[in-house]
Amino acid sequence: MKFRCERDVLVETLGTAGRAVSTRSGLPGLSGVQVELVGDQFTVTGSDLDLTITTTIEVSGESDGKAVIPARLAADIVKALSPGAVELSTEDDTLRISAGRSDFSIRLITSDEFPKITDIDAKPVELDAEQLAHALKQVVLAASSDDSRPILTGVLLAAEGDSLRLVATDSYRLAMKDIDGIELLSEGEQVLVPSRALGELHRILANGKSITLRLGEKEASFTVEGVTLTTRLIEGDFPNYRGLVPDHHPNTLTVNRTALLDALRRVKLMAPQEGTPVRIEMNEHGMELVAVTADVGTAREVVESSYVGEDLVVAFNPRFLLEGLEVAPGDDVTLLTTDELKPALIKSVGFDNYLYLLMPVRVS
């Protein structure tokens, strides 16, 4: 294999594929990325068996070939070279990287240790990249990062009428978004995609306008502008999220989203320790945010709002509340509550396709 390429293009390609490379895996093959040149098409593949990222770029190729190279080292070398053209070539068990007066020879990794990547045999579906990126930003944050609860580390993709529904929950909050006009799955069909893969997908979505999705039995793949991300699907039953969303709620608070966010960020200063809640006190005059840390101090702020319902004080983890409000669409939001121990629902006024459900903190 031998080709020339601009440094910056190569840096990005190695970096993108390298994000799927596991840093902790015991398999030496997985600490490398597979590189392949066919004509002028140069393809880099990184994988940790759960997640695979393949990226293809145009280079000026000289001779075809295929090898597995150390991911981190190669990326660091290319990044450090002076700007301009870089030449990559392989010979026997060595990769040569040269640019200007720099010349590196590094040992290849045995290629038979690299996992076989197979294409997914499924009908491709086109999605709008910006729309999906927006939905991912709103939902992925609610997924759990705790590996001991694998089901909750996934984001549910399900058909809902003529929309695609995305749902994630870490058991403390739940985010749900419907993207209208996408018929990806048949009614009743659903898949569970690891949130880590969707987080990576969100990073590459900025590169394109349109994304091609392929849903297989055990895997799903997403292709944007020469980058394909393939992920294993999570097996198992996602919690019955429909049963979690309360269908009626006696109390309704309506408040400007930005005003509430600003006040919350201020009041949160008095709840610096993880787990210390912020209270929302609601009555006929509207709402007040309160945070108290024993031996430190108290913060209170009245936020202009309207409230219909019983006088109520509910405590929330301020981080969960902030994260939900930050991604909610629109100018005004409603906080729908039942009592201080039941889930509270945040919805945006004028937007029916997003909701954020949040469990309170019980103060004893």
Add this chain to the structure above:
Amino acid sequence: MNAFFVSVEVRENPELVGLPVVVGGSGPRGVIAAASYEARVFGVRSAMPSSTARRLCPNLLFVDGHYSLYQQVSNRIMSIFMSFTPMVEPLSLDEAFLDVSSAARIHGEPEEIAHKIRSTIYKTESLLSTVGVASSKSVAKLASEAAKPRIVAGQITSGTGIKVVRKPDEQAFLNALPVRALWGVGPKTNTKLERLGLKTVGDIAKLPVEVLCGALGEANGHHLHRLAHGNDDRHVEPERSAKSISHEETFETDVTDPAVLHAEIVRMSDAVASRLRSAKLRARTINVKARYGSFETLIRSKTISAPTSNGVQIAEVAAELFDQVDVASGIRLVGVGVKGLSDQSFDQLSLLDGEDGEVQHNRDDVDEVIDEVRRRFGGTAIGPAAAIKESRTASGFTNRRPVIPE
């Protein structure tokens, strides 16, 4: 406090008065935790391997430590300090900084306060203490060292008990001290300084700061330069709440048996959980520490989604973390710790209460019973079965039967 652990032991066992006594393990891996001045005459020091100590002093008497007693005594001493000023910064069980600058109107000049504290401790606890009085933390600590009893030519010389270093006398006091007296001068720095021919703090004080930085690096050089001139602007910081809780255990011989290590992990997880509950705290991050015979030390940690104070849950995570550690070459020390502490009176409720809520409630109930049993019958009356060793006297549980009240 002077030879604190040993002094408490001697107070409890008057037959030990005047004898070379140490608190510490007498086994092959034992370490001296504290030595009486009579033992120090022989060169025995704290942190010394017990085997070395016994070689220096064949008649050395080993006493088992009673740490909960030391903790109780320490608490009472700290409250004596608190009766003079709330500005108390404990350094260890038997050492604290007090800022008495605003206590003068009530309790008199610093020197007078020093006398009062010392005599109150002696009256209530029959223990001797030493007080250093100065305008900064580092000089005050050095002054208290200077007032302690010491061994001179094989004899115990009782100290002055109180040493006041006034601002104008500060430099003269510092100049005469050996360099290793300064905070932050360990054996390595000491060697470097000796190589430069610097023996006393006065030698350092005379040296241009650039030379010191050249030899010790920027940060350390400036730091020592300041301390050598008595410049220490650190404030006395009253005790803050705990940021982490941990337990660790050094084995008598390196352990390779995963079952033994697992039992130890379970026992320590239970102890950590118990301490969390008694402090009314929960933790989200759990870490394990493993030290090999070569002293190479590994720390692995994991943050769980909901804070816990349950021993079983902490042990599960700790065991999972410990599974990643290769124990084949022999483990000298294991530890379990938690951080990311939060108040247990705040309970983040779960949407999926049916599933993990019930488990949580059951765990809380069990913990409540465990705590109650321990309150009534002592800390070793109940514990996880996995932590019981074949020889129950080795560590952890004792073979003492619980006393059943009538």
